[in-house]
Amino acid sequence: MVTRCNSARFILLFRYMESAEVRKKFLEFFKERGHTILPSASLVPENDSTTLFTGSGMQPLVPYLLGQPHPAGKRLANSQKSFRAEDIDEVGDNRHTTFFEMLGNWSFGDYWKQEQLPWLFEFLTKEIKLKPENLYVTVFSGGKDLAADNESIEIWKKLFATKKIPTEYIEVNTEHEASEKGMQPGQRIFGYGVEKNWWSRAGLPSKMPAGEPGGPDSEVFYDFGTPHDTKFGKKCHPNCDCGRFLEIGNSVFMEYKKKADGTFEKLKQRNVDFGGGLERITAASNNDPDIFHVDVFKKMSEALAVDPNDEEALRKDRIIFDHIRAAVFLIADGVLPSNKGRGYVVRKTLRRAALFSRAAKTDRAWLKKVIQAVISSYRGVYGDIEAAADNILKTISGEFEKFSATLDEGLKEFHKRIASGKITSKDAFDLYQSYGFPWEVTKELAQAAGILLIGMDAGFETEFQKHQDISRTASAGTFKGGLADHSERTTRLHTAHHLLLRALQIVLGPEVKQRGSNITSERLRLDFAYDGKMTDEQKKKVEKIVNDKIKENMPVIRSEMSREEAEKLNAEHEFGQKYPDRVSVYSIGPMSATVQNPEFAEAFSIEFCGGPHVARTGEIGPFKIVKEEAVSAGVRRIRGTLDQG
Ligand SMILES: [Zn+2]
Ligand SMILES: [Zn+2]
Numbered sequence: 001m002v003t004r005c006n007s008a009r010f011i012l013l014f015r016y017m018e019s020a021e022v023r024k025k026f027l028e029f030f031k032e033r034g035h036t037i038l039p040s041a042s043l044v045p046e047n048d049s050t051t052l053f054t055g056s057g058m059q060p061l062v063p064y065l066l067g068q069p070h071p072a073g074k075r076l077a078n079s080q081k082s083f084r085a086e087d088i089d090e091v092g093d094n095r096h097t098t099f100f101e102m103l104g105n106w107s108f109g110d111y112w113k114q115e116q117l118p119w120l121f122e123f124l125t126k127e128i129k130l131k132p133e134n135l136y137v138t139v140f141s142g143g144k145d146l147a148a149d150n151e152s153i154e155i156w157k158k159l160f161a162t163k164k165i166p167t168e169y170i171e172v173n174t175e176h177e178a179s180e181k182g183m184q185p186g187q188r189i190f191g192y193g194v195e196k197n198w199w200s201r202a203g204l205p206s207k208m209p210a211g212e213p214g215g216p217d218s219e220v221f222y223d224f225g226t227p228h229d230t231k232f233g234k235k236c237h238p239n240c241d242c243g244r245f246l247e248i249g250n251s252v253f254m255e256y257k258k259k260a261d262g263t264f265e266k267l268k269q270r271n272v273d274f275g276g277g278l279e280r281i282t283a284a285s286n287n288d289p290d291i292f293h294v295d296v297f298k299k300m301s302e303a304l305a306v307d308p309n310d311e312e313a314l315r316k317d318r319i320i321f322d323h324i325r326a327a328v329f330l331i332a333d334g335v336l337p338s339n340k341g342r343g344y345v346v347r348k349t350l351r352r353a354a355l356f357s358r359a360a361k362t363d364r365a366w367l368k369k370v371i372q373a374v375i376s377s378y379r380g381v382y383g384d385i386e387a388a389a390d391n392i393l394k395t396i397s398g399e400f401e402k403f404s405a406t407l408d409e410g411l412k413e414f415h416k417r418i419a420s421g422k423i424t425s426k427d428a429f430d431l432y433q434s435y436g437f438p439w440e441v442t443k444e445l446a447q448a449a450g451i452l453l454i455g456m457d458a459g460f461e462t463e464f465q466k467h468q469d470i471s472r473t474a475s476a477g478t479f480k481g482g483l484a485d486h487s488e489r490t491t492r493l494h495t496a497h498h499l500l501l502r503a504l505q506i507v508l509g510p511e512v513k514q515r516g517s518n519i520t521s522e523r524l525r526l527d528f529a530y531d532g533k534m535t536d537e538q539k540k541k542v543e544k545i546v547n548d549k550i551k552e553n554m555p556v557i558r559s560e561m562s563r564e565e566a567e568k569l570n571a572e573h574e575f576g577q578k579y580p581d582r583v584s585v586y587s588i589g590p591m592s593a594t595v596q597n598p599e600f601a602e603a604f605s606i607e608f609c610g611g612p613h614v615a616r617t618g619e620i621g622p623f624k625i626v627k628e629e630a631v632s633a634g635v636r637r638i639r640g641t642l643d644q645g
Helices: 002-013 019-032 059-065 085-090 113-127 150-162 175-181 278-285 295-304 311-332 341-357 365-377 383-387 389-420 425-435 439-448 456-467 488-508 536-551 563-568 598-602
Strands: 075-083 099-108 135-140 168-173 187-192 198-200 213-223 245-258 264-277 513-519 524-529 556-562 582-588 605-608 623-632 635-642
Touching (some): 059 099, 075 311, 085 341, 099 278, 099 311, 113 135, 113 213, 113 264, 150 187, 150 213, 175 187, 264 278, 295 311, 295 365, 341 389, 365 383, 365 389, 389 425, 389 439, 425 439, 488 582, 488 623, 488 635
Antiparallel strands (some): 075 099, 099 264, 198 213, 213 245, 245 264, 513 524, 556 582, 623 635
16 A cells, blocks of 8 residues: 555656756756857758768857857857768667757857766766766776876866765776776776877877867766676676666866977867757656657657567667658758758668558558657747658658668568678669669678678768769768868858848849858859759859959958847848857958948948858959859759869
8 A cells, every 4th residue: 555655656756757857957057157059950960071061069060169269158058959960870779860959058168077077977966967887987097198087087087075974096097907807886987098088089099180270078978787797898887878877967177288309288279169969958857768768759759659569669669760760850950862962861760761661551541640749849949840841751651661662672682682691792783773772771680680790881982983973972981071061162162152142132133042052172052942944144143253252352250249230231041040149250342341341331242151251352363163053953963173283
């Protein structure tokens, strides 16, 4: 009787925290501490040719971490939509997803470790109510010419002491060492070396070029208390992958710069960059290691009637949920399924989802319900998703239809080819070309059939490259080096891009609006809304205007202002992009053109833009249009390049 009474009370008191609540608490917490809240940037990076997708909150902020002043100030926070295509093979367990939201806060030369770590600890233990005894932290234990992060160690010791938790620091340096030593009672702060707790764009300190910034980081892990699995190493430790510990956040302290002689000096502007997985923090708040139990996935699983006891079915359903949610967000950001670049990644995720849903779900009513569960979960947070709901439904259903038509035939062909007990790169490519099987689908099928594919990724990639112009960045690992290319040539093309948009409006009419852009050091690409094909004469005119403006050697001026002010000036912005309250604007125009001056309106071009740009248009050099073509109904694409250098 007493037991029943207690358990009923427990159910009443314990309620699952929803991710929307965690997101809101995080943003409010940092707003109260002087941070400006930025809207999430698009999943399609702007002016960044080195990576296909936005994979972290820090990625769009790199120019500011490198020293450029941010118009919204020195303290920022947001929840950033992130997509990591390279994690696609990991999806299926209880913690990996390709799409996720990353909670982030930043200090650009403002506060430092003694604020960041206590704030984070307060947020996790007070706002999210994680039990401090379930939190474990890692810090940098030092490396060649680099000291251990003793500052962070001391701060963590004090923080845990306030909760009367023993705080022994143990140096383990490598995962191997950690797994050999295991954990003793009282050990709370773990020192790992350069492989685990060092951050730079180039990776390890030894790989950093001279002038490159980097620094130690400190990760927070949540302990679910599940038993260790020796498949993952001798003994458990915070970085063990067995499932007991989940990394929920990482504070990067950018404080060093590499010198030409290979040693390090302190940076003038020290930055803090924190990133934490929204879904992971939500899972920790519910003390449930399965992130597929957080609200959005729970809603999706209601539409599918998942059997929690059938492990293989559960794995497939997690893949379906993750991939469909990712596709919803990508399509909302304008990425449509195709055979190239980003579009191919969306196609791949949807085809994998179709493959895994094939057996039991011949009736498609579930698909609509699953998509609608995603859309309704983000209502009010990401308005663009709701606005694009019809298009999303149509696009995903269409992809499923198309793939289903060839799926069964393809499966027959697959089984015929593996009858010999192996499958070659050529087989995989044939399946791709004739039946639309992405490489990942073939790999999945081969593994399910017990066939090991060692080194096949490269083989397939080679076959693929022979036939297709797929961006190199579509393959694994783009995130790690995935940062803006700010080379001199890319910068010149970026300024030319602004001139080109304005020239198109002059020649084709003011209704011409930018719909997408991509700039590499080789060429620029500008997508714009316009009905009809450009004539040769129009192209010549546009090219001439751009080159005239280059010859005029006009100044390129950066200003900061409120979004309203920029909108009043009719500054160009890309369709569907969201901007913060304070924005950076680039104008190309007469010398006197500054925001304080009414002549600003006479500038040749004004755009919402983070830069970077050349100082004067003369630096661009001769520009030419290479190609003009249709991308989709009502959207044209122009490619242009520089004549020399
Ligand atoms: Zn373990
Ligand atoms: Zn720009």
